[in-house]
Amino acid sequence: MIGSIDPLLLIASLMVASTPILLAAIGELVVEKAGVLNLGVEGMMIVGAIAGFAAAVESGSPLVGFVGAALAGAALSLIFAVLTQVLLSNQVATGLALTLFGIGFSALIGQGYAGRRPPPTPKLDFGPLSDIPVLGPVLLRHDPVVYVSILIVAAVWVFLKYTRAGLVLRAVGESHDAAHALGYKVVRLRVLAIAFGGACAGLGGAYLSLVRVPQWTEGMTAGAGWIALAIVVFASWRPWRVLAGAYLFGGVTVLQLNLQAAGVAIPVQYLSMAPYVITIIVLVIISADRRRAAQNAPASLGRVFHASS
Amino acid sequence: MQRRTLLTSTAAALVAVSLAGPALAQEPLKVGFIYVGPIGDLGWSYQHDQGRLAVEKEFGDKVETVYLESVPEGADAERALTQMAMQGADLIFTTSFGYMDATINVAARFPDVKFEHATGYKRAGNVATYNARFYEGRAVMGTIAGRMTRSNKIGYIGSFPIPEVIQGINSTFIHARKVNPDVEISVVWAYTWFDPAKEADAARALIEQGVDVILAHTDSTAPLAEAAKTPGVIGFGQASDMLDFAPSPRVSSIIDNWGPYYIERVQAVLDGTWTSTDTWAGIGEGAVVIGEITDAVPAEVKAEAEALAAAIADKSYHPFTGPLNRQDGTPWLAEGEVADDATLAGMNFYVEGIKGDIPQ
Numbered sequence: 001m002i003g004s005i006d007p008l009l010l011i012a013s014l015m016v017a018s019t020p021i022l023l024a025a026i027g028e029l030v031v032e033k034a035g036v037l038n039l040g041v042e043g044m045m046i047v048g049a050i051a052g053f054a055a056a057v058e059s060g061s062p063l064v065g066f067v068g069a070a071l072a073g074a075a076l077s078l079i080f081a082v083l084t085q086v087l088l089s090n091q092v093a094t095g096l097a098l099t100l101f102g103i104g105f106s107a108l109i110g111q112g113y114a115g116r117r118p119p120p121t122p123k124l125d126f127g128p129l130s131d132i133p134v135l136g137p138v139l140l141r142h143d144p145v146v147y148v149s150i151l152i153v154a155a156v157w158v159f160l161k162y163t164r165a166g167l168v169l170r171a172v173g174e175s176h177d178a179a180h181a182l183g184y185k186v187v188r189l190r191v192l193a194i195a196f197g198g199a200c201a202g203l204g205g206a207y208l209s210l211v212r213v214p215q216w217t218e219g220m221t222a223g224a225g226w227i228a229l230a231i232v233v234f235a236s237w238r239p240w241r242v243l244a245g246a247y248l249f250g251g252v253t254v255l256q257l258n259l260q261a262a263g264v265a266i267p268v269q270y271l272s273m274a275p276y277v278i279t280i281i282v283l284v285i286i287s288a289d290r291r292r293a294a295q296n297a298p299a300s301l302g303r304v305f306h307a308s309s
Numbered sequence: 310m311q312r313r314t315l316l317t318s319t320a321a322a323l324v325a326v327s328l329a330g331p332a333l334a335q336e337p338l339k340v341g342f343i344y345v346g347p348i349g350d351l352g353w354s355y356q357h358d359q360g361r362l363a364v365e366k367e368f369g370d371k372v373e374t375v376y377l378e379s380v381p382e383g384a385d386a387e388r389a390l391t392q393m394a395m396q397g398a399d400l401i402f403t404t405s406f407g408y409m410d411a412t413i414n415v416a417a418r419f420p421d422v423k424f425e426h427a428t429g430y431k432r433a434g435n436v437a438t439y440n441a442r443f444y445e446g447r448a449v450m451g452t453i454a455g456r457m458t459r460s461n462k463i464g465y466i467g468s469f470p471i472p473e474v475i476q477g478i479n480s481t482f483i484h485a486r487k488v489n490p491d492v493e494i495s496v497v498w499a500y501t502w503f504d505p506a507k508e509a510d511a512a513r514a515l516i517e518q519g520v521d522v523i524l525a526h527t528d529s530t531a532p533l534a535e536a537a538k539t540p541g542v543i544g545f546g547q548a549s550d551m552l553d554f555a556p557s558p559r560v561s562s563i564i565d566n567w568g569p570y571y572i573e574r575v576q577a578v579l580d581g582t583w584t585s586t587d588t589w590a591g592i593g594e595g596a597v598v599i600g601e602i603t604d605a606v607p608a609e610v611k612a613e614a615e616a617l618a619a620a621i622a623d624k625s626y627h628p629f630t631g632p633l634n635r636q637d638g639t640p641w642l643a644e645g646e647v648a649d650d651a652t653l654a655g656m657n658f659y660v661e662g663i664k665g666d667i668p669q
Contacts, residue, residue: 009517017510107349114349115530115553117537213509215534218349219379222504253507257514260497261464268470268668272500 004262008137010254015146016212018250020045020204020221023149024228025235025242026156027200032232033160034193035173035300039095040080042225043102044198045205048073050106052206053118053216062121066145066206073202074195076102081194085187088304103219113216121145121211145207150243152200157239169193173298176305186305201225234283236296241286249279340364340575341398342376343389345405346503346528353502353528353548354378356565357404357427363568364575372575382407390415394422400578402571403427405502406471412436423583425574428473430654432585439570442591443473444480444653445621446563447524448628449599449614450545453561454522455485455492456610457543463522464515466508466532467498470668472656474526479660480628481524484617486662494663495520505531516542523558533559543605550600561614562600569595589650593622629653634661 024041031038051072056065080098083089121143130140160166169189172179176186208224209216227249235241256271342361344354361374375398380389386408393401394415400423403412409429416424416436424436432438454463463485467474478496485492495518497511508527512535515523523544525532530551536544536558546552546562553559570588577583590596599618602611620626631642636659642648659667 004518006517013510013513013517017506020506107347110349114351115551117534117553208506213505213531213534215505215530217351217505217529217531218347219503220505220529220531222501222506224506254510254514257497257499257507257511258517261495261511261514261518261520263495263665265666267666268498268500272498 005258008134010258011138011251012141014247014251014254015142017254018246019146019149020207020212021224021228021231021249022243022246023152023204023207024201024225025231025246026149026153026239027197027204028228028232029235029237029239029242030156030160030169030200031193031197032301033173033237033298034169034190035176035298035303035305036084036190036194037091037095037302038077038080038098038194038197039092039229040077040098040102040225041197041201041228042221042223043099044073044076044201045102045208045225045228046106046219046221047076047102048202048205049209049220050110050113050205050216051202053113053209054109056118056206056210057113057116060119062119062210065118065210066203069202069206070199071202073198073200073205075198077194077198077201078191080198081191085190085194085305088306091302091304099225107218110216110218114218116216118210118214118216120214143211145203145211149203149207153239153243160239170298173300176300176303180305180307186307190305201228204228231279231283234280234287236283236287237298238296241283244286245279245283248282249275252278337371337373338368338400338575338579339396339398340372340374341393341401342374343380343386343393343401343403343405343408344376344378345380345382345407347378348376350503350528351530351549351551351553353565354404356549357402357567360567360571361402364571367572368575368579371579380408383411386411387414391418394419398422400425400575400583406469406473423578432587434585437574437583437585437587439574439586439588439590440473441565441567441596442589443563443565443597444476444628445591445618446597446599447477447480448484448621449618450524450561450563451481451484452488452614452617453545453602453606453610454481454524455487455489456613457560457606458485458489458492458522459541460519460521461489461491461493462518462520463492463494463524464512464518464520465494465496466511466515466523466525466527467496468502468527469500470498470657472654475656475659475667476653477524477526478663479656482663483633483660484628488613496663496665498668499527501527503528505529505534508532509535512536512544530554546600552600555601556603557605559603560605561602564598564600566596566598589654591621592618593624635659636661636663 048069052065052069055068056062083094084091123143126140130136180186231245235245252275256274346354348358377389402425404427406428412426413431426438428440482494508531512532521542523536525547533544533554536542543560544558548565550562627647629648631646632644633642635641
């Protein structure tokens, strides 16, 4: 019976299903590498979803929608940045509040947009390349955002691993006091990281409302932001593992629905919990070297920084 | 002495307040609603909220309504209900199947508050239940689906394997088969009432399996939005009219019309005639409305569907009429026999011809 599932279509829809979580998770990874725990991912995603939707509907251009979503996500995250970096509030409580605020605020501005259709996001045209067997349907028939999300992962990896600025960002996340003593602007750097995380979460939200579903519905992220947060931790703060985790989660979600639709005789309960269980197990196994995984966790994660002298 | 004076005056004040109680009969009746999704889902919760607005419009100053949206089923529901009861609600509508035990538990602690639980089967002295015969609407949708499908595959997105959903699947299938003996149905369980992304993914999975008619028993419009991406795929509005997706993919819809029932029950509380009842109304009573069938459906199919709806409305036809066998081939209903409500309310089996198992 599994034969009736087309693996090419499956992989193609897997990439689409995973992109919102991937975008939100890669943004959060940078934020956490800078030593900040922002639990407001869900709130920033949903505000990005409605802001992107509204901008796309009003302007008729999906590009404007995605830019607007990134700006809105970043703007919302700056509230968090001011509260936690300037006013030194508790990051966990502030992040949770940001999520609650984002859900309510998005419902408010979304009042006039329920039931409307966004302008379609065109797929990138690779010309004859999209007809290459296997590779074409899987990789070369997507909308630009799918590729942008992979490029962001690659850029974050290069940035953290090979650039001086990335090293400084990691230093701030490891020991903000030491970084401060060396003369780095801890607060400024963290604010920038938080804004980047917000922009990515906003993009992820807009991908939901503009491409994956595509429509605006209140509360439509339905927990995707929390999955993104979990993936960052289970991927032990490594960009390519975040990609693996997000694709695995999205992939198993799509696969289990396909297995059901194809009538495969596996109890549905197991299929439904499979995305969560498999993602956690795989990521725990690939991060199993506990000493190295612990080294990877930013030592100052979630701690308040105050330049007392 | 002073303390005693204080006590006396407090007691006097208390008496005054309790005496004032009945005198202040003009105080509005407080009616509470608990929704499982956001009222902006444009589906299930939205329709219940339309019912709430109908109550406000009907009674004006005589009632005050409050609502809580996106309340998870389970322990959270009990907390939300307790809070609502403590804040002085006189009548509370709990509008999802999963609130059943929470409703019963909270009702036991607040004997003076009246509760109405939608789609459940547990009642108490102060807990009534109400439901609509969605399966009557599904019979009409199934007829259209059976006539419209080109691939002879129709897909059904189920939320949870509870009787209400299983009735819908069976009714859809029976009536699709009746007009198209080759039709097959694929069921995907989403295990959620509301998650637009997952609902869209489920619809996508079904479409990739060759399904060209999508029915959903979840609460958002996402399955229709997904169907709209593939030309030739049709779907139906669920719980609400979802006219934004007409004329295609939405070719018709099942509309839950709760307003009349809510008005009737609020009136009963105001009159002091409220009792615990079990209401199960259908197309005939106006609780289930078939949304306009669009021009994407050929005229003769439209006429056939409308005739079926009319026959169900005047009770000359019951969607579960024998001969019908269970999935395993054992007889369920004999020729001309009609299913009784108790069996339907506890329905936990597929009828013959549906492939796959119901998750237990």
